[in-house]
């Protein structure tokens with residue numbers, strides 16, 4: 001699903017963020033990405049979503065080399081990827097419905113289809129019946145779940161999360177992780193960047209560790225893969 005081959009990233013200005021990174025997230029796999037502050041986690045996610053481009057090396061998503069993907073094709077790639085942020089980037093002056101519907105509206109789905117899919121997504125994250133609320137009226141955990149519903153509403157093949165539990169207590173963090181497991185069980189590949197070593201220890205998934213821009217030997221824990229490459 002994601003393959004990095006000898007990937008380096010040097011920002012304009014000379015800041016080295018990633019150096020010779022190699023890793024492979026298989027289709028249907030769920031894994032954690034961890035490392036100290038400034039290790040390069042967000043940069044790695046930004047290369048996958050083409051918010052940033054690699055300075056060297058190859059990044060493959062779904063078998064496609066995206067290093068040289070044209071600007072015109074970036075939206076097609078992003079449709080395959082659901083992105084979840086720590087501060088969830090919700091539109092606070094719009095309803096929960098409007099927030100979750102956004103990716104579908106951009107893709108031009110009919111109103112009926114949007115309604116159906118938003119209802120299904122909200123149901124999955126346990127927020128059915130809150131469509132008309134504004135996110136400001138919801139708790140931090142509920143807001144995070146709105147962000148997750150928005151990320152999965154167009155059924156992406158890959159879910160990326162950047163510190164998705166950063167502001168949540170341990171119980172809510174675990175609930176969010178269980179939600180990711182549900183999507184993973186349905187076949188979605190999931191990569192979760194987090195500092196939360198306690199959370200990682202409680203879950204039996206592979207952990208990819210960055211240190212100063214370098215990927216340490218990937219550690220395989222627990223379950224075998226359920227799907228092929």
Ligand SMILES: Nc1ncnc2c1ncn2[C@@H]1O[C@H](COP(=O)(O)OP(=O)(O)OP(=O)(O)O)[C@@H](O)[C@H]1O
Pocket residue numbers: 011012013015016017035036037038039040041042043044
């Ligand atoms: N836009 C940018 N321009 C220049 N340097 C950057 C930029 N973004 C990140 N960096 C630098 O790249 C390195 C990696 O940053 P990155 O945000 O990827 O780390 P991180 O592991 O996600 O950190 P954190 O856990 O604190 O979010 C850091 O040294 C950072 O200062």
